[in-house]
Amino acid sequence: MITVERLSKTYRVADKQPGLAGTLRHFLRRRQRDVFAVRDVSFEIAPGEMVGFLGANGAGKTTTLKMLCGLIYPSSGQVLVAGHQPQRRHPDFLRRITLVMGQKQQLIWDLPPMDSLRVNAAVYGIPDRVASRRIAELSDLLELGEELTRPVRKLSLGQRMKAELLAALLHEPEVLFLDEPTLGLDVNAQMRVRQFLADYNRRTGATVLLTSHYMADITALCPRVLLIHQGQLFHDGALDRLASRLAPERHVRLELKEPAPAEAFTGLGRLDSLENCEVNLRVEPSSLTRVLAEVLERFEVRDLEVNDPPIDQLIGELFRQGSL
């Protein structure tokens, strides 16, 4: 369904100092810098697959997605989506895809979502009867009701995102591109959106490519993960393999009743920081239970927390260690 071959995108940006002097200097001697947003990325996605596209901020997720939709031209490489070259934006191609962006909205701010939906129905040439049926079905799945007849500006962020999804899916696209659809939503709404996407994928067999920088989105939905870092594809495959590759250590935070010297922590993983009673350790998952048991035995512990490091930090660390 989606074939990407050695795809690259280079943005040329002007290096301009702020202010009038900067503008003048820029005018006299144009200095340009290349930003390699996406470099030599190749992958294939089969029909009906649900793939997570993971990467830190600025990794190149949005740029890749926009090239797959035909919104920006690749600098080099080949893309084929649903049998079309996206950058031609052929009407047949546009009818078969959709794009949802967490930080942009297509619904008209001052009007109820229903009005925007009716505009979309006309644009895609969907007869009213069919459109009404689809709206009823989708709003059922999305748990949207009277919200559809309330002005968009009066909806919560979660309700608005669900209405956005409805608007994006009205024409029954075969390929869904979702760019951070859960951005800024509370945990509950995030779960609702995820649940819906999983259902939708199962019911319609649509192909889904979902970007996120929340690990939880991807763990919940996508058996296959593409990880991109600084524009390059770093991992393509099952999630567990990535997780163990990325998150070999757990973060353990301790609050002790009395301060202890650094030597007291030998054999308890790697000591990250030690400040009076507050201790941060990094522990291999395999020895986590042993370490926790020993900690509780050796010290009087007031508080204890075990965390997965956030994905941004993990990826950053990984690359600092130079394990690529």
Place this chain on the structure above:
Amino acid sequence: MGRYWRTLRRFWGTALATQLEYQLNVVVELLAVVLSLGGSLLLLSLFFGPGRELGGWNWNQALIVQGFYTVFDGMTTAWLRPNLGAIVTYVREGTLDFVLLKPIDSQFWVSLRTFAPAGLSEVVLGLGLAGWGAHQSGVVLTPPLLVAVLLMLMVAAVILYSLWFLIAATSIWFVKTWNATEVLRAVLASGRYPLEAYPASLRLLFTLVVPVAFLTTVPAEVLLGRASLPLLALGFVLAGGFFAAARGFWLFALRHYTSASS
């Protein structure tokens, strides 16, 4: 074609619904229109005393020009400004992406997406004023004359739209295009008086560079039955040329947008 028609009806249906959310605005705008037209007429009467002429135009004939100017000012308020003025917002907020992903012509979308009914009152007032001026000038409105005038008004509308669109499309590069449209507006304001009221050098500028004359003076001359055929033909050629330029420039702008947008 049917799909475009249905889409247009939906576009304007939703636009009307938005306006109705702010009913008071409609009343206030209507009042503003009447006041500003009154002001313009007062100013015009200072130039033309009864029985006096300016560049071969008397008061009643100048009313026709003023009337057509009011029509196009109304068209700008009702149609051009709300749509073409919003292109900047589409670019700044990135929602142009959604337009480009719709299986419909993007120029159609950005040109006709919305509609401000308040401007219609100005169009009606302007037509009334032109009609009154024509009546006072002793014009007999035969069907062929009516068709000719309507054709010329359409030519004028196409020229005006294309000029606006060309400027608005530059917002793909410069997010601050608003000033440029203000300049255009000021130049167009010169169209409220007959072309011959200006010095010859300005006249040339208005006819050739920014064809303001074709917006108001030429249709008025058609109505008065004194336009020459070559001038009318030139109007059609200009309208076609400007429209093609606007279309070409939009496609060029989109190519730029798709190679560098964020």
